Amino acid sequence: MSQACAENSTQNSTPASQSKPHLWGQRVSDLTETLLAMGVPEKKARYHSHQIFRWIYERKVSSYEEMTDISKLAREALAEKFDITPPLTVATAQTSIDGTRKFLFRLHDGNTVESVLIPANNGEADETTSRLTICISSQVGCAMGCKFCLTASMGLLRNLRVEEIVGQVLELSKAADITNIVFMGMGEPLHNLENVCRAVEILLSQYGMGFSKRKVTVSTSGLVPAIRKMNARLSRENRVNLAISLNGSFNEQREAVMPVNEAFPIEELLDACREFTLEPYRRITFEYVMMGGxxxxxxxxxxxxxLLDGIPSKVNLIPYNPHPASPFRRSEDGDVETFKRFLLDRGVAAMVRHSRGRDILAACGQLKSAEDARAAVN
Ligand code: SF4
Structure with a gap:
């Protein structure tokens, strides 16, 4: 792993096509501070910032003119300061036979990222659950170089800005009743830690979408210093779930598929997990992509x-979703079942999570790659 990968980046520079910061990237506290700095009295500044949040995240407005509850003067001042044009638009959308919907978003600078909407019920009529999970991206590409991942072959192009992270949820929530959010799309979320933490604060804000911290999960390939930073960075009310991509049972094996392990071996990773503050009855999720042989x-x-001894944990076993450029193969169903049974019989919560949307290239980076290939031949 390169030095650049190991360091937490807080890159949030304004793309050339955007001349000012974006309103969707502001937390309530940021808006209050801005209004105070504009000379708005404190009580009014707080009231207005809550109102603005509600307008954006409940009524999903995308122009200042629509915020009719806010004084014209304040709206004009905010328009001077913050862009409000949507920072991303849906370029393509596909629906799988299992009900999974995959979206490719185009950003201001022409880059694209993916989000996936995953229903809990395989798209079949099922009244037992109405869970609808959105899997969102945190970077354009990724620097971590996991050998089984298509996004890795793109390298890291840039971090997503706060509004581009929040925007994936905001845009898709206009059409769907999203209940859960996982940061498991393109990119290593903890390599863009500050923007991811800010996005979490916005998504959880009671004045906006108000997601429960129990319904939001941030995943990492194992950037140990960033896990510790996130632990210190997020306040109690924003303490979302942590998921670790384990994918190996000893260092040499894990290193063969996840170069991050060279810098942060399994023992160090699990030490950081043990130090991670968990609230009562909460567990760390360990993702384990199962590759045959x-x-x-x-x-x-x-x-x-x-390895997991002493860590409140659950294990998600994910049979590998092969793609043409990959040398790895999917584990046999019997091997997956035996693995799961071994853990369950010894008291570890283990479940099998099948890749969803396989017919629409729903594995990380696959839709973007297909789109890039199409663009190259057109
Ligand atoms: S699996 Fe995740 S962390 Fe690894 S290269 Fe792919 S996007 Fe990056």
């Missing part, structure tokens, strides 16, 4: 069991 034996399961 690589990491899917009972011996691997036994090592995983030992």
């Amino acid at each position: 690589l990491n899917d034996t009972t011996e691997d399961a036994a090592r995983v069991l030992k």
Whole structure:
């Protein structure tokens, strides 16, 4: 892993096509401060910032003119300071036979990122749950170089800005009743830590979309210093779930698929997990992509069991979703079941999560790659 990967980047520069900061990237406290700096009296500044948040996130307005509750003067002053034009637009959308919907968003600078809407019920009529999870991106491309991941081949182009992260949820929530958010799309969220934390604060704000912290999960490939920073950075009310991409049961094996392990070996990663502040009854999720002949034996399961000893954890076993450029293959169903049973029988919550939307290239980076290839031949 390059030095650049190891460091937490707080890049939030304004793209050339945008001349000023964006309103969707502001937290309530940022807006209050801005209004105070404009000379608005404190009580009114607080009231207005809450109103603005409601207008954006409940009524989903995209122009200052629509914010009719706010004084014309304040609206004009805000328009001077903050852009409000949507920072991203849907370029393509596809629906899978299992109900998964995948969206490719185009950003101001022409780059694209993906979000996936994943219903809990395989698209079939099922009244037992109405869960609708959105999987969002945090970067254009990724620097982490995981060998099984298509996004890795793009390298890192840039961090997403706060409004581009929040915007994926805001845009899709206009059409869908999103209940859960996972930061597991393109990019390593903790490599864009500050913007991801700000986006979390906006998404959880009671004045806006008001997501429960229990319904939001930030995933990492294992950037140990950033896990510690996130632990210190997020206040109690914004303490969302943490997921770790484990994908290996010992260092050499994990290094073969995740170069980040060279800088931060499994033991250090798990130490950071043990230090991570968890509220009562909360657990860290360990994602384990199962690749045939690589990491899917009972011996691997036994090592995983030992590694997670003492960490409140649950394990998601994900049979690999192969793509043409990948040398890896999917584990046999029987091996996945044996692995799961081994952990369950020893008291570890383990479940199998099948890749969704396989017919529409829903694995990380696959829709973008297909779109890029199409653009190249057109
Ligand atoms: S799996 Fe995630 S962290 Fe690894 S290269 Fe792909 S996007 Fe980056």
